[in-house]
Amino acid sequence: MSEEFKIEIVNPEKSFLTKEDVTEVVVPAFEGEMGILKDHISIISFLKPGIIKIFSKSGEDNYYVEDGIVEFKNNNLSVLTSSIFNIKDIDKNKISELLTQAEENSKNSEITDQNKYLVDQKIEVLKTIN
Amino acid sequence: MATLDDLKKRIASVKSTQKITKAMKMVAAAKLRRAQENAEKGRPYSEKMNNIILNLSSGISDKENAPKLLSGTGEDKVHLCIVLTSDRGLCGGFNTNIIKKAKAYFQKISDEGKTLKIITVGSKGYDQLKRAYKNDIVERISFKDSKTINYLDAEKVGKMIIENFEKKEFDVCTIFYNKFKNVITQIPQEQQIIPLKTSEAEENSSEDNYEFEPDEDEILSNLLPKNISTQIFKAMLENSASEQGSRMSAMDNATRNAGEMVDKLTIEYNRSRQAAITKELIEIISGAESL
Numbered sequence: 001m002s003e004e005f006k007i008e009i010v011n012p013e014k015s016f017l018t019k020e021d022v023t024e025v026v027v028p029a030f031e032g033e034m035g036i037l038k039d040h041i042s043i044i045s046f047l048k049p050g051i052i053k054i055f056s057k058s059g060e061d062n063y064y065v066e067d068g069i070v071e072f073k074n075n076n077l078s079v080l081t082s083s084i085f086n087i088k089d090i091d092k093n094k095i096s097e098l099l100t101q102a103e104e105n106s107k108n109s110e111i112t113d114q115n116k117y118l119v120d121q122k123i124e125v126l127k128t129i130n
Numbered sequence: 131m132a133t134l135d136d137l138k139k140r141i142a143s144v145k146s147t148q149k150i151t152k153a154m155k156m157v158a159a160a161k162l163r164r165a166q167e168n169a170e171k172g173r174p175y176s177e178k179m180n181n182i183i184l185n186l187s188s189g190i191s192d193k194e195n196a197p198k199l200l201s202g203t204g205e206d207k208v209h210l211c212i213v214l215t216s217d218r219g220l221c222g223g224f225n226t227n228i229i230k231k232a233k234a235y236f237q238k239i240s241d242e243g244k245t246l247k248i249i250t251v252g253s254k255g256y257d258q259l260k261r262a263y264k265n266d267i268v269e270r271i272s273f274k275d276s277k278t279i280n281y282l283d284a285e286k287v288g289k290m291i292i293e294n295f296e297k298k299e300f301d302v303c304t305i306f307y308n309k310f311k312n313v314i315t316q317i318p319q320e321q322q323i324i325p326l327k328t329s330e331a332e333e334n335s336s337e338d339n340y341e342f343e344p345d346e347d348e349i350l351s352n353l354l355p356k357n358i359s360t361q362i363f364k365a366m367l368e369n370s371a372s373e374q375g376s377r378m379s380a381m382d383n384a385t386r387n388a389g390e391m392v393d394k395l396t397i398e399y400n401r402s403r404q405a406a407i408t409k410e411l412i413e414i415i416s417g418a419e420s421l
Contacts, residue, residue: 008174010174010175010178011175011281012172012175012176012281012284012360012363013168013171013172013280013281014168014171014172015171015174029343030343030344031343031344034343041341042339042340042341043340043341043342043343044182044185044186044340044341044342044343044349045342045343045344045349046349046352046353069179069182069349069353069356071178071182073340078178080175080178080179080182082281082285082356
C-alpha cells in the first residue's frame with residue numbers, strides 16, 4: 001500500500017506548489033512542530049514562523065513560512081500562506097533584511113505578548129537558516 | 131458649409147484619434163490576459179480560505195461568544211462601505227457601474243436613518259463620489275504607485291478596516307467591486323464582509339469532523355482578519371481584470387465609431403470637392419456661351 005499523499009501550498013497570488021508523492025510533512029504549527037503522515041485525522045491549525053519540511057521520493061524540500069493555515073482532510077494537505085520562500089532559492093540579503101525588520105519589531109514596546117512570541121520565533125528561525 | 135480645408139483637417143484629427151484608441155485597445159487586451167490569469171490563479175486561495183471558515187464557523191458551539199468579526203456587534207447603526215474603482219479613466223462604464231450600485235446602497239442606508247461611512251479605493255471612485263458624499267468619505271486610498279496588484283496592498287486596507295472595527299467605528303462593512311464575467315460583461319457586486327455571511331455553511335458541513343489545534347475560537351480569531359484581506363485582494367483582482375476588459379471593449383467601440391466617422395467625412399469631402407469643380411465648369415461654360 002502506498003504511503004503517499006498530496007500536498008498543495010497556495011499563496012494569494014497563485015498556487016505555489018502541488019505534489020502528489022509526499023510521504024511526510026513537518027509543519028511549524030502554533031503549538032509546536034507537527035508531523036503529518038498519510039491517514040492523519042482531519043485537522044485545522046495555524047502556523048507560526050518556521051520551516052515546512054516536505055519529504056517525498058525525490059528527496060527533502062524545505063520552505064520558510066511566516067504565517068498561514070494548514071488543513072488536512074482525506075489525505076489532502078492544504079497550506080494557505082501569504083509569505084513562503086524555498087530555502088534553496090532564498091537570497092541571503094533577503095534573510096538579513098527580514099531579520100533586521102523582525103528585530104526592530106521585537107524592540108517595539110507596544111507589542112502584545114502573542115506578537116512578541118511570534119517575532120521571537122521568527123528571529124530564531126531566520127538565524128538558523130542564515 | 132465647411133470648406134474643403136476644414137474637412138481635411140477634421141478627417142486627419144479623427145484618424146489620429148482612431149490610432150490612439152486602437153493602440154489603447156491593444157494594450158488593454160494584453161493587460162487583460164495577464165489580469166485574467168492573475169485572477170484565476172488567486173481563486174484557489176480565497177476559495178480554500180472560505181471553505182475552512184465555513185467548516186470552522188459551523189463547528190462553533192457557543193454562538194454567543196463567537197468572534198465579533200463573524201457574528202457582528204449586535205447593532206446595525208453605522209455602515210462602512212468600501213468602494214473599489216480604478217485609478218484611470220477611459221474604460222467605458224466600469225467606474226460608473228460600481229458607483230451606481232454603491233449610490234443605490236447609500237440611499238437605502240440614509241433612508242433607514244443609519245450612519246454612512248465611505249472608504250474609496252482608487253481615485254476615480256473618489257472623484258465621482260466627492261460631490262454628493264464628501265462628508266461621508268472617511269478615507270481615500272489609491273495604489274497608483276504599485277504596478278501590479280499585490281497582496282500587501284490588500285493587507286493594508288484589511289488591517290485598516292479591522293483597526294476601525296476594533297475601535298467600534300462601524301457595525302457592518304460592505305465592499306463594492308466589479309466581478310469579471312467576460313470581456314463584455316462585468317457585474318457590479320455588493321458583498322458584505324463584516325459580519326461574515328455564512329448562509330452556505332449548512333450544506334457541506336455535516337460530515338467533516340476536524341481536530342483543531344489550538345481550539346476553534348483561537349483559530350477563527352486568527353483567521354477572520356486574514357479573510358478580510360483575502361476578500362479585498364480577490365475584489366482587487368476581479369476589478370483589475372474587469373477594468374481591462376471594460377477598457378478593451380470601450381476602445382474597440384471608439385475605434386469603430388472613429389472609422390465610421392472617417393468614412394462619412396470622406397464622402398462629404400469628396401462631394402464638396404466635386405461640387406466646387408462642377409460650379410467652376412458651369413461658370414466657364416456660361417461665360418463662353420454669353421460671348
